[in-house]
Amino acid sequence: MLKDEDDRSYCQFMAKTDTRDKLLQAGLEVLHRQGFNATGVQEITDAAGVPKGSFYNHFDSKDLLALEVVKAYAARNAEKRKQLREGSGSALNRLRRYFDSLNRIGEASEYSRGCLLGNFAAELSAQSAAVREGVQGAFDEWTTLVAGVIAEAQRDGSVARDVPAKVLASFLINAWEGAVMRAKAEKGAAPLNEFMSVTFKKILT
Amino acid sequence: MLKDEDDRSYCQFMAKTDTRDKLLQAGLEVLHRQGFNATGVQEITDAAGVPKGSFYNHFDSKDLLALEVVKAYAARNAEKRKQLREGSGSALNRLRRYFDSLNRIGEASEYSRGCLLGNFAAELSAQSAAVREGVQGAFDEWTTLVAGVIAEAQRDGSVARDVPAKVLASFLINAWEGAVMRAKAEKGAAPLNEFMSVTFKKILT
Known part of the structure; x- marks a missing residue:
């Protein structure tokens, strides 16, 4: 029982970081190609292959995604x-x-x-x-x-x-x-x- | 009568170039300050003090206004x-x-x-x-x-x-x-x- 719970919370954690990472990678790609104001959140979630609703579980705003994108780009x-x-x-x-x-x-x-x-x-x-x-x-x-x-x-x-x-x-x-x-x-x-x-x-x- | 007609068409011509010029000047100001994709046509017509509907009498698109803005900026x-x-x-x-x-x-x-x-x-x-x-x-x-x-x-x-x-x-x-x-x-x-x-x-x- 304990083991099951551990597994479940590990999987939830993985799914969460996975979605965030997909949004970050897709955001980097789309924002680099077409700029910030020409890009809607929906385009980023579509490119990431995740539901639109999930965006705001990971980033409070498109601005804050852009800030993380800057860091990821600089690290690349x-x-x-x-x-x-x-x-x-x-x-x-x-x-x-x-x-x-x-x-x-x-x-x-x-x-x-x-x-x-x-x-x-x-x-x-x-x-x-x-x-x-x-x-x-x-x-x-x-x-x-x-x-x-x-x-x-x-x-x-x-x-x-x-x-x-x-x-x-x-x-x-x-x-x-x-x-x-x-x-x-x-x-x-x-x-x-x-x-x-x-x-x-x-x-x- | 002839004179009246001349006057009227002269006034219409003046109004037309005047509106176009206002849109161009306002477009230059607003697009320079906040960029192309962050700016809507309505903001430009508001800044120019002209009705929104008049924009497309003078410019077929925001792109074509931007092109004229580039020329006006370079000439400035x-x-x-x-x-x-x-x-x-x-x-x-x-x-x-x-x-x-x-x-x-x-x-x-x-x-x-x-x-x-x-x-x-x-x-x-x-x-x-x-x-x-x-x-x-x-x-x-x-x-x-x-x-x-x-x-x-x-x-x-x-x-x-x-x-x-x-x-x-x-x-x-x-x-x-x-x-x-x-x-x-x-x-x-x-x-x-x-x-x-x-x-x-x-x-x-």
Whole structure:
């Protein structure tokens, strides 16, 4: 009897996390593809294959799902970030490989999705304080990571020290975001190639 | 009698262009502040102070209003562009003054609006081919203008010729767009200041 009860509560727990995870994954996919305000809760529950009513058992609002989506999106490229931090080769080579690998992400969709962080910053900053702060936090963490590797390149002499690593990192992440946004407007890779060219000829030198 | 008819048709013509202009101005204001998908036609007609029914006499769809809004927005900074092209001082000084003046636009709204072109690129590129192409065209014209002034600075020796002026211009406009987007996420000017610092220490030199 005790065992049965344990099983049942374990199964209920699993079903609950499973539905939440499905909503999160579907939310990430749909919100990245078509944006926040163009997407209804029903589209997300349909994409997740769960009843519409179940949404509010897991998220109090679409805003709060979007905030979790920001965290899941930022966590998604953990392997790329690990390679940037501790992969083989010089800091400068790792930075080049890192941005190269980010640039390839959009190829399959003709760059039509853009970066979810940039999309949400543009669409939601004025609308949702929670999402705005989530996006800001993700950008800050990302900047700290890139700044650490630029500082390493400054220590080994491959990047000049005339501008602080943190400023260079912030500038480059924003420039990359702008290039991704322009690639979305052009449906082409030219802005990303220009980003690589100017970054490694003029900035990280 | 003839005169009366002339008057009447002149008045009807004036009323028509007047309503269209009100819708365009209100559309620019509201769509810039809160984005495309968060805004209904009714909000635009309310802001314009015209009956909702009159919208479709002037624009076949919200998409087509947005396309006209892109054109009106791009035309709005004509004086800044004229100063960049033919103002006093060296090409490099004019570029610095130009980006400085663009950066000040967002101050009053705590950078919460961003650039309408960047906002629409992020929100609408995948949704509306017409708006995407309008935004792309506005970016292309802007790039050509800035490239011309960078080429002037390359000719007078104040900017190195190792990267083509067109590539530098495109990179800088995208980097500026990314900085504006980040300023929107942060509600602060730091990204714009970093843009100026890196641009004039590392890129336009």
